[in-house]
Structure formats: structure tokens, C-alpha cells
Amino acid sequence: SAVISQKPSRDICQRGTSLTIQCQVDSQVTMMFWYRQQPGQSLTLIATANQGSEATYESGFVIDKFPISRPNLTFSTLTVSNMSPEDSSIYLCSVEYGARPYEQYFGPGTRLTVT
């Protein structure tokens, strides 16, 4: 299995500021995913991060708002830029691991509140 940690676990931020969320995996993985879960909603994929290439963003998400770094096979960051209250969500890092069809593992999440 793959064990994922995220920092911070929660934060309260002011409108207009930015927050960077870190995701660390205890194993080398090719694909890392960033999800958002708005209050009362299911998970929505923000982007897929492959090491050594630009992240692939889903419809409705753009790099200027959610820049992602993937410097190596065990680490990624997601920045939520110029935050507004609508960005208040749980942000989850996830990885595929093992052989096809891949197991999916999730981090503990970062609970973000924007005031």
C-alpha cells in the first residue's frame, strides 16, 4: 500500500491570499491527483500531476488559480491562489499504486476555510 501525508491538515485563510498544500507519499508513484470536495458534495478532480511534465487540468480548473508542482516521484504541491470563500473545501491528494487496475489511495485531506 501507499501511505500519504498532507500538510497542513486545516487552515483558515483570508480572501485574496494563497495557500500551498503539500502531499508526500511513502512510495514512488507515477500519477498523483488533486481533488476538491466542496461542502456536502462528492469529490471533483482538479488535476493530474505526472512527474517531469505539466499537470493536466480538468474542465473548470486553470493553472493560474491552482498551480501544481511535481518535483519528484514522492511529492507534489497544490497552491490555491487569490482565494475566495467559494474555495472553502477539503483538498485531497491521491495516488495510483500497484499493478493494473490500480489501487487508489487518498491522503487525509486539507480542510480549507476562506473568510
Added chain:
Amino acid sequence: KNEVEQSPQNLTAQEGEFITINCSYSVGISALHWLQQHPGGGIVSLFMLSSGKKKHGRLIATINIQEKHSSLHITASHPRDSAVYICAVRPTRVPRISGGSNYKLTFGKGTLLTVNP
């Protein structure tokens, strides 16, 4: 219509009861995942299925590929089982829109389970 439908949306049980949560999907899939989310927000992967049945402790997951249906069963339920249970599928064909990932899971809306002592 959501590609993944779960039922029930909410479920309240007494400790010790046998619980079933259902998941139906409308697309061809390579795998189905059952996930558990506790109030803190973190998600635990319970099962990944591509056929048949899996058991882990008091949890059993089954899938019928022909009927596009999966069930999660909890035997001898306990208050610590209280959580949101989420079904997610990995479609075999994901339309490539400009940008976008071919790897995305499609999630159900979740079933909130409350087990009372």
C-alpha cells in the same frame, strides 16, 4: 443522470445490524472502488473490485459486471463504522476532451451511515 448512483443516501442502523449499501453505474468499467470517509475528511480505500467478491474483516464487497451493480455489506455493525461510504468507478473509456485526464474516477454522492449503540 449521474453515471454512478448510490442507495440509500442516508442509513441509520442499530449496533449489530447487517448493513447493505448499493452502487449502480452506467458505463463500462475496469475497476470499482469502495471508499470510507470519516467526519475529519480523510478517505480510506476499502476495496477495489473488477469481478466477484472481496472480504476484509466485517466488510464484504461484491460486484456484478453484467448488471453494472456492486454492494458493500457490513456485518455486525458498530458505531465506529459510522462514516460516509463512497462508490467510485474507473471507466474503461474516458472521452479525451481538450485537456483533462484519462485516469479520472467517477464518484457516487456517498451514503451517510450512522450506527447507534
